[in-house]
Amino acid sequence: MAVQTLDISPVGRVEGDLDVRVDIEDGVVTRAWTSAELFRGLEIILRDKDPQAGLVVTPRACGICGASHLTCAAWALDTAWQTELPRNAILARNIGQLAESMQNIPRYFYGLFAVDLTNKKYRQSKFYEEAVKRFAPFTGKSYELGVTVSGKPVEMYALFGGQWPHSSYMVPGGVMCAPTLTDVTRSWALLEYYRNTWLEPCWLGCSLERYEQIKSYDDFMVWLDESPAHANSDLGFFWRMALDIGLNRYGAGIERYVSWGYLPHEDKYQKPTIAGRDAALLVRSGIYDGKTDQHSPMAQEFTRENTSHAWYDEGDADVHPFDRVVRARKKNSTDFERGYSWSTAVGHSEFGRLEAGPLARQLVSGGTHGDAWQYRDPFILDMYRRLGGASVLLRQIARMHDTINSYRQAERCLREFRLNDPWYIKPKERDGRGFGATEAARGALAHWIEVKDGKIKNYQIISPTTWNIGPRDNTGAAGPIEAALVGAPIADPTDPVEVGHVARSFDSCLVCTVHAHDAKTGKELSRFRVG
Amino acid sequence: MANLLWLQGGACSGNTMSFLNADEPSVCDLVTDFGINILWHPSLGIELGDNLQKILRDCVSGKIPLDIFIYEGTVINAPDGSGEWNRFAGRPMKQWVTELSTVANYVLAVGDCATWGGIPAMAPNPSESQGLQFLKRDQGGYLGAEYRSKSGFPVVNIPGCPAHPDWITQIIIAVATGRAADIALDELQRPKTFFQTFTQTGCTRNMHFAYKVSSTAFGQRKGCLFYDLGCRGPMTHSPCNRILWNRQSSKTRAGMPCLGCTEPEFPFFELAPGTVFKTQTVMGVPRELPAGVDKRGYIALTAAAKNAAPAWAEHDIFIV
Numbered sequence A: 001m002a003v004q005t006l007d008i009s010p011v012g013r014v015e016g017d018l019d020v021r022v023d024i025e026d027g028v029v030t031r032a033w034t035s036a037e038l039f040r041g042l043e044i045i046l047r048d049k050d051p052q053a054g055l056v057v058t059p060r061a062c063g064i065c066g067a068s069h070l071t072c073a074a075w076a077l078d079t080a081w082q083t084e085l086p087r088n089a090i091l092a093r094n095i096g097q098l099a100e101s102m103q104n105i106p107r108y109f110y111g112l113f114a115v116d117l118t119n120k121k122y123r124q125s126k127f128y129e130e131a132v133k134r135f136a137p138f139t140g141k142s143y144e145l146g147v148t149v150s151g152k153p154v155e156m157y158a159l160f161g162g163q164w165p166h167s168s169y170m171v172p173g174g175v176m177c178a179p180t181l182t183d184v185t186r187s188w189a190l191l192e193y194y195r196n197t198w199l200e201p202c203w204l205g206c207s208l209e210r211y212e213q214i215k216s217y218d219d220f221m222v223w224l225d226e227s228p229a230h231a232n233s234d235l236g237f238f239w240r241m242a243l244d245i246g247l248n249r250y251g252a253g254i255e256r257y258v259s260w261g262y263l264p265h266e267d268k269y270q271k272p273t274i275a276g277r278d279a280a281l282l283v284r285s286g287i288y289d290g291k292t293d294q295h296s297p298m299a300q301e302f303t304r305e306n307t308s309h310a311w312y313d314e315g316d317a318d319v320h321p322f323d324r325v326v327r328a329r330k331k332n333s334t335d336f337e338r339g340y341s342w343s344t345a346v347g348h349s350e351f352g353r354l355e356a357g358p359l360a361r362q363l364v365s366g367g368t369h370g371d372a373w374q375y376r377d378p379f380i381l382d383m384y385r386r387l388g389g390a391s392v393l394l395r396q397i398a399r400m401h402d403t404i405n406s407y408r409q410a411e412r413c414l415r416e417f418r419l420n421d422p423w424y425i426k427p428k429e430r431d432g433r434g435f436g437a438t439e440a441a442r443g444a445l446a447h448w449i450e451v452k453d454g455k456i457k458n459y460q461i462i463s464p465t466t467w468n469i470g471p472r473d474n475t476g477a478a479g480p481i482e483a484a485l486v487g488a489p490i491a492d493p494t495d496p497v498e499v500g501h502v503a504r505s506f507d508s509c510l511v512c513t514v515h516a517h518d519a520k521t522g523k524e525l526s527r528f529r530v531g
Numbered sequence B: 001m002a003n004l005l006w007l008q009g010g011a012c013s014g015n016t017m018s019f020l021n022a023d024e025p026s027v028c029d030l031v032t033d034f035g036i037n038i039l040w041h042p043s044l045g046i047e048l049g050d051n052l053q054k055i056l057r058d059c060v061s062g063k064i065p066l067d068i069f070i071y072e073g074t075v076i077n078a079p080d081g082s083g084e085w086n087r088f089a090g091r092p093m094k095q096w097v098t099e100l101s102t103v104a105n106y107v108l109a110v111g112d113c114a115t116w117g118g119i120p121a122m123a124p125n126p127s128e129s130q131g132l133q134f135l136k137r138d139q140g141g142y143l144g145a146e147y148r149s150k151s152g153f154p155v156v157n158i159p160g161c162p163a164h165p166d167w168i169t170q171i172i173i174a175v176a177t178g179r180a181a182d183i184a185l186d187e188l189q190r191p192k193t194f195f196q197t198f199t200q201t202g203c204t205r206n207m208h209f210a211y212k213v214s215s216t217a218f219g220q221r222k223g224c225l226f227y228d229l230g231c232r233g234p235m236t237h238s239p240c241n242r243i244l245w246n247r248q249s250s251k252t253r254a255g256m257p258c259l260g261c262t263e264p265e266f267p268f269f270e271l272a273p274g275t276v277f278k279t280q281t282v283m284g285v286p287r288e289l290p291a292g293v294d295k296r297g298y299i300a301l302t303a304a305a306k307n308a309a310p311a312w313a314e315h316d317i318f319i320v
Helices: A042-046 A053-061 A066-081 A087-118 A128-135 A141-149 A153-161 A181-204 A217-226 A234-245 A358-365 A379-387 A392-416 A464-469 A480-485 A497-505 B014-020 B027-032 B050-061 B093-103 B165-176 B206-210 B295-308
Strands: A004-008 A018-025 A028-036 A256-259 A262-264 A281-283 A286-289 A294-296 A303-306 A345-348 A432-440 A443-452 A455-462 A514-518 A524-527 B002-008 B036-040 B068-072 B106-110 B156-158
Touching: A018 A497, A028 A464, A028 A480, A028 A497, A042 A053, A042 A455, A053 A066, A053 A443, A053 A455, A066 A087, A066 A432, A066 A443, A087 A128, A087 A141, A087 A153, A087 A181, A087 A234, A087 A262, A087 A392, A087 A432, A087 A497, A128 A141, A128 A234, A141 A181, A141 B027, A153 A181, A181 A234, A181 A392, A217 A379, A234 A392, A256 A358, A256 A443, A262 A432, A281 A392, A286 A358, A358 A379, A358 A392, A358 A443, A379 A392, A392 A497, A443 A464, A455 A464, A464 A480, A480 A497, B002 B050, B002 B093, B002 B165, B014 B165, B027 B036, B027 B165, B036 B050, B050 B093, B068 B093, B068 B165, B106 B165, B156 B165
Parallel strands: B002 B036, B002 B068, B068 B106, B106 B156
Antiparallel strands: A004 A018, A004 A514, A018 A028, A256 A286, A262 A281, A286 A294, A303 A345, A432 A443, A443 A455, A514 A524
16 A cells, blocks of 8 residues: 555644644554744843843743743743742742643643544444543533633632733742732632542542552552442543553654653752752652663753754754754745754753653653652553553553642642741842753753843753654654654544544644645645544 | 634744633633634644634635634744744645634734734844734734724734733623623723723732832732832733732732733833843832823822831731
8 A cells, every 4th residue: 555645734732833744554654744833933032131031931932831931940040040049939839830730631631632532533432422421622521620620720820920821920039929828728728629629529530549549550450440430530431432442552652751850849959059950859850761661860961952854054963952052944944854843853962862741750750760758659650561651541641640749749838838937038140051940741841041241141941842742853763753653543544633642642732734645746635624 | 603713823822821711701601601603723623634724714715704813922924024934724824814804803812922912022023923903012013004804893902911811701702792882992902991900900019009118029028019129010001900810819919020911012121131020210210100100290209108108018918
């Protein structure tokens, strides 16, 4: 059977503009290319601006992960200015980060991902009718609940930051707020609401405490069979339907994972430095190599960007973000040899390309590196090993599982605040280099800043989607999503819902149109409707 | 029943995220209770690829009546006016904007990027961004000063970075329930019902403003943010302290200076060195004074305020 090429521009329900091209042979994707189609040039805008400009501009890089950008921007300046922070400020930043992630989880799962389970392709599944009842856009029972409850955690954010999205309440030296007792008690009430309205009754079908007993794949199976409430919860139902429609059978990717870790401990990072970050994190950073089953440390100096297949005129060599000067290519015509994306190819100087995201975060947190006081959770790593690697299904399970730790960490922040202690220590402005990182809901996010002569000399951002959506690098190696698309079965080339599943399983920040072309002639074969 | 189409250009999706926070009505309520038919939205739409293009083409041809066209993000013209740096559904987004604006009954620019150009249009504006009918304070923008949608309205500007969900949903409902004639616009084409008042209107720090008691650094439990920390609340038109954010608070209530994000000049001073979170002063007097106040009046007012200030005003008030 001849190779078919599908050009998909845009793929919706990803943030930003994403185009995908796939080659299909015998109904299976054999090669893929991903293109980011929007360039705003925020790094260019930040040149020569006030050192604190990143606190205003970078949350607006992404409306979904704005608190995560703010977190990075603030820590990057803290390390550059060599500030000191009060413990309350660290906790107040962490709770903002966590609130944003808890918002994102139901919003992403119901709003962006699960609606595809109502695709007519799955009409033959015995789960289809129920999936429509739960997940149909706007009217599905769980859809409506999930989208509505997603606004609750960010009410908590507003109590500390004033509003979500787009606050700038984290500043070098601490935070702008000085919360009162009722800000904390209201936050408790909002957390409880999230748990009692959606997390326990709808998503888990059991108490958090029961779910937290799950430490392995076998534990999960016991839980699933234990009660109809578990099997019929959205989690149980999704698991069963996903197996029925084969979401466990494709979307593996490059099998190497990166996490920056996040949530600095309030007593261990009051004098932040780039080098001291990893040892101070509640949730560890690291790399997990699924091929060798080995964990390794991650540090910012290993980061490399490559623009050999991106729309930048910056040469073909790998560069560290501190050394990068963004030069956008004026003529951004699509050429799969020279350039086909605004995303760079991000990699590790030794490990090469890495996948970022909640799956990566969970796989890293299953390792034995780091200290005993740090968060450790073997469940997803065990499931990865038992299932023989990643898939569309496992990415969803990992992402939703992550909610539980976010919830518990938010509770911890509320317990640890000492309301009468300080929230801010005024820093001294100075020149220097800084690095700030976090785990956004969708994965590893980092900022690099160089301040010189009292203004920004260089500002670089690498988002989780940059790790995942990047094009080929100078070795020809495919990016994580490009790799994950390979092997995806396309049952109907006029309706490649599987491409959407894979792209959205990374929770990319992107958008796509679909044309079908004959690979040899480039002639369009058909136009089709997806949905 | 009203057909609504929402597209994003040079955007961060922040207005979409804000919109999804809506309550009373929620986004789902808009659909189920108010009969808003969301033809497509980047984060909510089912269709992709050619199916989406068909919807867009049917709107342009008039086969699908387009009641409300919402645009989020800037119109990107780079490089060289071609718009190729923001391609969508097979061609530059700006071409879709041109065609859809011609057929739409109402066009809503949501957020600063779509209204005035916002962050992407900051110097050096690498993406050659414009708002729909303004660039900063200059009327014109991408569609031109003379542009009117089919209903006779110019672009309705709902600024803010992001816009509050209520500002968006209430205007949608006004259109859907036949109250569009009551939407009065100011000279920047913002609905007066939201943007006649100031950010300061309803701020919990108003007593400190009145007695000129300043928050001199972040994290304090008293004081107004205008005198030292660069707050633009007295000069900015918004209902941020009348219609609270996320039902709970506002930036100024939480201790963050207003950045003036509902005004066309945001981000002010292009974030030049020394301008961020610091009140700009000339001889100790703020360079920009509360709306309508002149320098002499300001000096007299603050001198009197200082003299009249009661002792409690200098003590912590937002206490644990």
